[in-house]
Amino acid sequence: MRQRRTFPRLLGSLLLAAGLAGLGLTGATGATGAPRAEALRPLGAIVPAPASVTPGGAPYTLTRATAVRVDADGTGDTDGRATRDIGRYLADLLRPSTGYPLPVVDADEARGGILLRLSPGATALGEEGYELRSGRTGVTLTAYRPAGLFRAVQTLRQQLPAAVEKRTVQPGPWRIAGGTVTDTPRYAYRGAMLDVSRHFFTVDQVKRYIDQLALYKINKLHLHLSDDQGWRIAIDSWPRLATYGGSTQVGGGPGGFYTKDDYREIVRYAASRYQEVVPEIDLPGHTNAALASYAELNCDGVAPPLYTGTAVGFSSLCVPKEITYDFVDDVIRELAALTPGRYLHIGGDEAHSTSHADYVAFMDRVQPIVAKYGKTVIGWHQLTGARPAEGALAQYWGLDRSSAAEKEQVAAAARAGTGIILSPADRAYLDMKYTKDTELGLSWAGYVEAQRSYDWDPATLLPGLPATAVAGVEAPLWTETISQSVHIDRMAFPRLPGIAELGWSPATTHDWATYRLRLAQQGPRLTALGIDYYRSPQVPWAAE
Incomplete structure (x- = not known):
């Protein structure tokens, strides 16, 4: 007798675990104690979990x-x-x-x-x-x-x-x-962000990541194109942004930038994998590369030196100067013309060198520029402390330990109509160390093992946030310590598939006990793809 299953949490877990075990997909079968690879994968035993099987x-x-x-x-x-x-x-x-x-x-x-x-x-x-x-x-x-x-x-x-x-x-x-x-997907926005500013990644390296994202049904590629350490996109009207501002990276390496044709090729390739590129120009902070390239963007008219460290919050565009908005208009105009997708990300986080009044004034000027060129604003969740434009999305990167006031500010904006992308740093940031012994990554948000990365619900993460306001999820990968594709592999996998599942699969499928078994079977697939993933001890990885 055929049995339809929509994965109610407990029953679905038991049925799928039993099916995996019955086909040799779970349980120790050799000296290593690893489950052996499958002869026939049970229908639906994939990542992300399907809605109905x-x-x-x-x-x-x-x-x-x-x-x-x-x-x-x-x-x-x-x-x-x-x-x-x-x-x-x-x-x-x-x-x-x-x-x-x-x-x-x-x-x-x-x-x-x-x-x-x-x-x-x-x-x-x-x-x-x-x-x-x-x-x-x-x-x-x-x-x-x-x-x-x-x-x-x-x-x-x-x-x-x-x-x-x-x-x-x-x-x-x-x-x-x-x-x-x-x-069908739970959320329309299922993203992954790659920071190409702290360390530059070539077109081919970005394409490789696009292919990896495709396997897990990610549909947004967020490119962090500017920061203190490097400007990565050619802007014809301000050419030194790329040629000078893009000439370095964290640690003082050669940096690099995308020509417009390079960027068009990334957009084309992403579209062939049904991913929409979301470009980010981080404003008004995280702007040292721009300030170093053009002295007139500084309030005192003096260009600072290029920066190769990892501190944040020290740079700011000069909010009172009119040339600031000429600059922003030119950059957004040229970037919007290159980007067929709906969104343009304007950053807005960690603007510690910008007063609150100036921050609000700046966002009031910049958001209409984005709209003028036919794009919808995305900003980091600090945007909710200003006046988010109608239709804007705010990307929340707070922590479990973030203040109640900060969480309520985001929830209040959501109740007023701002959509929210959830990227909690202590769960979804792919650059956080797994454990204290992880060689790569940072730990300011805490250690994020595979279970912690997966075991949260976007609909209930923030108190007072209407479930209908959740646009989706995104897994950012910041690259202060990431400089090669093998580094991306180690930090993104196995956590990225879990974030992808939170974005795609129904809430009724959300169950770590069952997910870890399906994730275990991804190990040989990742190896076959040449991805040197982190072998989390929380997952009973299948034998290679």
């Missing part, structure tokens, strides 16, 4: 005869290009490890296989939802919009053995459990 029926097995079929006559894809591109993306993922040709063909050119289709009638799936239906003769992925098909591909990918991620031919078999997954 109905297991049953025979699995589908990929063979040399399998084709990727695309039905491109659907909603939001009138010329079929998006659906076909997603089909090619899927085939490109699967070909190296399977060794199969996996041709991408029109739906009526073959039978069975993997069918990708957009359905005008699937409105309940929304912008990013999907249905995956698997059986003996094939797998069908259905969505209302192309983004939903792309998210479905990530689910199909995780249902296959971890070796599917390798770039050389593996033995298989390649089986997808039978049944149906119907899935």
Whole structure:
């Protein structure tokens, strides 16, 4: 008898744990005590957890005869290009490890296989939802919009053995459990931030992170493009911002910056993974790189030296000067023209060298500039101490120990209509050390192990915050101590998948005991992808 499950917390935990154990996915099976890799992953035993799973029926097995079929006559894809591109993306993922040709063909050119289709009638799936239906003769992925098909591909990918991620031919078999997954996200905003200012990361390094984010259904890439230590985006009207302000980084390295073509390529690549780039220019503090580049931006007309340390709160634009707003207008105008996404982040945190009156006056001038160029403001939660613009989002990075007054300020702004992105530093900041022995990272917000990073509910984190005001979650990665992709890997994983699950999965799925088992099975997949993740002792990692 088929059994539909929507993961009520206790029952879902017991059912999934039993299913994992029954297939050899839990429990010690060797000298290492690690659970062995799966023969057939139970339907829905992935990260993030799906909203609804109905297991049953025979699995589908990929063979040399399998084709990727695309039905491109659907909603939001009138010329079929998006659906076909997603089909090619899927085939490109699967070909190296399977060794199969996996041709991408029109739906009526073959039978069975993997069918990708957009359905005008699937409105309940929304912008990013999907249905995956698997059986003996094939797998069908259905969505209302192309983004939903792309998210479905990530689910199909995780249902296959971890070796599917390798770039050389593996033995298989390649089986997808039978049944149906119907899935939609809890929150529309599910982000990850990469600080490219403290240390600069190349276009290829950013693309690598984009691909990692895609696996876990992240849909926003927040790029922190300016700070005291470096300015990272070319601005034609103020060229020294990049050429001089971008010439260093923490510790005094060479820095770097993105040309406009570089930035366009990041935006294009992110869009191909159905991620929206959210650029941030941090204002009015965290601005030493700009102040060093142009003396006239300083109240005393004297440019400070470039800065390569890690202190915060010492810099500020000159709020009374009119040239400040000419500068801001030019930067936002050029950045908005490069950015097709909806949002532009204006920072606003740790402006300790700006008086409260000046801070409010500055935000009153700058937020309308963002609107003038067609973008919606995001600011760090200190923006709620000013007058957030209509429709603005505030990004909360406070701690459990933050004052009741600070939390209430954010909650009051939310009750007045400001949406909130939740990035609590003592849970979601990926640069916090796991333990005192972690070589990388900082610890000012405390130590953040895998369980602490996962085990909180966005809807109840802040007292007095209406659940309807929560726009979503974001996992920031600040880079004072992060300078290489291998550092990103170690600090983002395994915590990033947990934050992604909080953003995507229904609250009823939230259960550490079950999540740690699903996370354990991500270990071999991360290794196959070349990601050297932190082996948290809180997780019973599967054998590689």
